[in-house]
Amino acid sequence: MADVVAFRKEEPGGLLLREANGPVLRLTLNNPPANALSLALLEALAAEFDAVASSKDVKVIVIAASGKVFSAGHDLKELTLHRADEDGGRAFFERAVRLAADIMVKITSLPQAVIAEIDGLATAAGCQLVASCDLAICTDSSTFCTPGVNIGLFCSTPMVALTRAARRKQAFEMLLTGETIDASTAKDFGIVNRIVPQQYLRQVVDKYASVIASKSPQALKIGKEAFYRQAEMSMADAYDYAIGVMVENLLARDAEEGIGAFLGKRMPEWKED
Missing domain, CATH: 3.90.226.10 (2-enoyl-CoA Hydratase; Chain A, domain 1)
Incomplete structure (x- = not known):
């Protein structure tokens, strides 16, 4: 940390x-x-x-x-x-x-x-x-x-x-x-x-x-916006929305770095946008 x-x-x-x-x-x-x-x-x-x-x-x-x-x-x-x-x-x-x-x-x-x-x-x-x-x-x-x-x-x-x-x-x-x-x-x-x-x-x-x-600023930004948006939706709509967010997040640079760091047993290096 x-x-x-x-x-x-x-x-x-x-x-x-x-x-x-x-x-x-x-x-x-x-x-x-x-x-x-x-x-x-x-x-x-x-x-x-x-x-x-x-x-x-x-x-x-x-x-x-x-x-x-x-x-x-x-x-x-x-x-x-x-x-x-x-x-x-x-x-x-x-x-x-x-x-x-x-x-x-x-x-x-x-x-x-x-x-x-x-x-x-x-x-x-x-x-x-x-x-x-x-x-x-x-x-x-x-x-x-x-x-x-x-x-x-x-x-x-x-x-x-x-x-x-x-x-x-x-x-x-x-x-x-x-x-x-x-x-x-x-x-x-x-x-x-x-x-x-x-x-x-x-x-x-x-x-x-x-x-x-200490966390990925990219992930925090994506996650906070998604948290409040899905909270006002029905469960079905929230899942549809969250699926799209999750896929885009997986494609993002910090997710690639974070997963790679986890699998490689090293600390991730976050980059600013």
């Missing part, structure tokens, strides 16, 4: 901290105290995803957060200020909610694996962000909820990601009650992959990222 090297940090301040560590890019939400997804923070996330989408250097993206809250979701104070707009806030609400939704779609569309690193509360659109990531690893003290119903606002957009990560009845339970669930329940529901003690969170996430980054 290749070691992660070439550590560097960028943007020591700001709403979104960027840390590049070899093939792993760490993006840290930094909007204290609740890491609310303000329009500015959403725009920063969108810009990072757009910039990295075609990168040959970044293999894995980690989304983390500073402080005791992963993210409390949309910035309710910011939204409320725009009720004074001539249209009652409609245009701003549409802009903020659509941008958040676009970011969730971008996550699944990126060729890189995206890992959520959660230490604290992930609520509403913050929970939506966790559910949208390819993998999610949290501390044993982390909590999750979609509490919109408590303030007269059903979490309709978080619902889209949640119902695709958790089992349907469990997702609807969260949406209907607005109650907070602990890390163990979130794992049972399917929202997170693994729970670790707080002191080992970064170490475990870095290990996952390093392992994934």
Whole structure:
């Protein structure tokens, strides 16, 4: 397994901290105290995803957060200020909610694996962000909820990601009650992959990222796209689609190299596109 090297940090301040560590890019939400997804923070996330989408250097993206809250979701104070707009806030609400939704779609569309690193509360659109990531690893003290119903606002957009990560009845339970669930329940529901003690969170996430980054970037790109596309198909259609993907993958350069390396009992040498 290749070691992660070439550590560097960028943007020591700001709403979104960027840390590049070899093939792993760490993006840290930094909007204290609740890491609310303000329009500015959403725009920063969108810009990072757009910039990295075609990168040959970044293999894995980690989304983390500073402080005791992963993210409390949309910035309710910011939204409320725009009720004074001539249209009652409609245009701003549409802009903020659509941008958040676009970011969730971008996550699944990126060729890189995206890992959520959660230490604290992930609520509403913050929970939506966790559910949208390819993998999610949290501390044993982390909590999750979609509490919109408590303030007269059903979490309709978080619902889209949640119902695709958790089992349907469990997702609807969260949406209907607005109650907070602990890390163990979130794992049972399917929202997170693994729970670790707080002191080992970064170490475990870095290990996952390093392992994934050592794989064929060509195979990861093909596989991630196929994973999300087939998930929305019937079983018969999914197999028809997956057969085509598998054949094209077998014909690809990295599959030829990987199989040859396995048969020759040597380490594969992946090449960039």
